[in-house]
Amino acid sequence: xxxxxxxxxxxxxxxxxxxxxxxxxxxxxxxxxxxxxxxxxxxxxxxxxxxxxxxxxxxxxxxxxxxxxxxxxxxxxxxxxxxxxxxxxxxxxxxxxxxxxxxxxxxxxxxxxxxxxxxxxxxxxxxxxxxxxxxxxxxxxxxxxxxxxxxxxxxxxxxxxxxxxxxxx
Amino acid sequence: xxxxxxxxxxxxxxxxxxxxxxxxxxxxxxxxxxxxxxxxxxxxxxxxxxxxxxxxxxxxxxxxxxxxxxxxxxxxxxxxxxxxxxxxxxxxxxxxxxxxxxxxxxxxxxxxxxxxxxxxxxxxxxxxxxxxxxxxxxxxxxxxxxxxxxxxxxxxxxxxxxxxxxxxx
Numbered sequence: 001x002x003x004x005x006x007x008x009x010x011x012x013x014x015x016x017x018x019x020x021x022x023x024x025x026x027x028x029x030x031x032x033x034x035x036x037x038x039x040x041x042x043x044x045x046x047x048x049x050x051x052x053x054x055x056x057x058x059x060x061x062x063x064x065x066x067x068x069x070x071x072x073x074x075x076x077x078x079x080x081x082x083x084x085x086x087x088x089x090x091x092x093x094x095x096x097x098x099x100x101x102x103x104x105x106x107x108x109x110x111x112x113x114x115x116x117x118x119x120x121x122x123x124x125x126x127x128x129x130x131x132x133x134x135x136x137x138x139x140x141x142x143x144x145x146x147x148x149x150x151x152x153x154x155x156x157x158x159x160x161x162x163x164x165x166x167x168x169x
Numbered sequence: 170x171x172x173x174x175x176x177x178x179x180x181x182x183x184x185x186x187x188x189x190x191x192x193x194x195x196x197x198x199x200x201x202x203x204x205x206x207x208x209x210x211x212x213x214x215x216x217x218x219x220x221x222x223x224x225x226x227x228x229x230x231x232x233x234x235x236x237x238x239x240x241x242x243x244x245x246x247x248x249x250x251x252x253x254x255x256x257x258x259x260x261x262x263x264x265x266x267x268x269x270x271x272x273x274x275x276x277x278x279x280x281x282x283x284x285x286x287x288x289x290x291x292x293x294x295x296x297x298x299x300x301x302x303x304x305x306x307x308x309x310x311x312x313x314x315x316x317x318x319x320x321x322x323x324x325x326x327x328x329x330x331x332x333x334x335x336x337x338x
Contacts, residue, residue: 009279009313010222018315019216021290022224022248023323023334025192046215047188048227049305053179055191056225056307058217079191110178121190131300133309136218138225140302144178146187154192158323159336165192167328 023158028078028091029057030106030114035071038064039100039114041092043157045077053143055123061137073127074111075141078119081151082164087116088155109145120151192327197247197260198226199275199283204240207233208269208283210261212326214246222312224292230306238296244310245282246292250320251333253287257324278314289320 024043031038044058055077059066069075080088090103105117109124116122125141132138153166193212200207213227224246228235238244249257259272274286278293285291294310301307322335 009311010315012219012222014315014317015219015222015312018290018292018312018317019219019224021317021323021336022214022216023192023194023325024215025327044215044217045191046193046213046225046227047191048213048307049303050181050184050188051304053181053184054302054305055188056215058215121187123187129300129302131298131307133223133298134218135220136223138217138300138307142178143184143187146179146183148183148187148190154190154327156192156325156327156334158194158325158334163334165325165327165332165334167190 020160023156026080026088026155026157026162028080028088028116029075030078031069031072031075032112032114033072033074035068037101037114038068038097039091040065041088048140054128054140055125055143057139057141058136059139060135061132062135066137069139074113075125075127075139076111076113076115077123077125078116079121080155081120081153082155082162083118083151085155085162109147111144115147118151119149120154121149122147189329192325195249195257195324195326195331197249197257197285198244199247200238200241200244201281201283202241202243204237206270206283207237207266208260209234210257217309223297223309224294224312226308226310227305228308229304230301231304235306238308242296243280243282244294244296244308245280245284246294247285247288248290249324250289250322251324251331252320254324254331257331278316280313284316287320288318289323290315290317
């Protein structure tokens with residue numbers, strides 16, 4: 001059998017099952033400004049460097065959320081504790097944006113992006129750059145303000161479920 | 170007092186403390202080829218998209234490890250279970266490269282990058298692109314092969330310590 005050169009190198013199901021084993025913190029990433037208020041749940045968030053203080057977020061390019069993030073040039077990464085798993089589901093589904101935000105209390109720091117009350121930690125960022133990769137856009141942000149909350153555990157998404165990881169071992 | 174426009178927006182200690190609260194899977198990222206065999210421990214690993222199957226790794230630009238990764242144009246992300254926390258420390262320190270690799274058993278899949286025996290999951294990648302951000306380089310890889318192992322938990326780095334997260338809740 002001749003292999004189709006356009007065919008993916010890896011079986012899609014095997015890849016998805018493998019990716020599900022790459023644990024990640026659960027975050028609600030928000031934005032507000034000329035492009036409107038938006039927010040979504042993301043585990044594809046990563047710290048890049050502290051010089052200059054930068055983190056990245058991956059978002060679908062064809063989503064309305066993605067368009068708002070580009071228009072507003074700012075976002076806030078709110079890292080969640082286990083008490084916010086319900087909110088993570090709300091921001092991860094098809095729920096209208098106003099209903100999503102009605103599910104919690106929000107404030108702001110520097111950029112105006114919604115900062116979740118009770119988050120484990122929030123990183124308020126201005127967008128510094130982006131890079132398109134296939135279906136997704138990797139958005140880089142410079143941290144303008146950081147606020148640590150009072151949660152005593154992190155919610156971690158691993159093997160298609162939420163897990164609680166305490167701040168002490 | 171007039172603020173220095175070159176000054177970081179956020180206090181460095183506050184940023185580091187905040188970043189420490191962003192939980193991440195513990196991975197040993199390896200490479201082999203014309204640039205030599207290298208490997209380092211990284212929690213700054215993130216899945217980007219499954220179309221085309223892509224993940225990213227952040228690495229210091231000025232490191233010898235980074236140079237090898239660029240020369241070899243391939244790498245393997247080995248996601249660790251708690252049994253490999255000692256190995257993660259070995260690959261996260263100043264230990265010479267041969268001593269690092271002597272601490273475990275390795276095989277290969279498609280690219281020739283070292284694949285850790287007993288890893289929770291390994292993603293064997295060809296380098297598709299990169300982007301420099303401050304002190305670091307974000308390296309994007311197309312997954313060429315994936316292998317899930319037999320570990321029953323993930324090692325997660327959170328609040329400056331290793332934590333074990335089981336595959337079942």
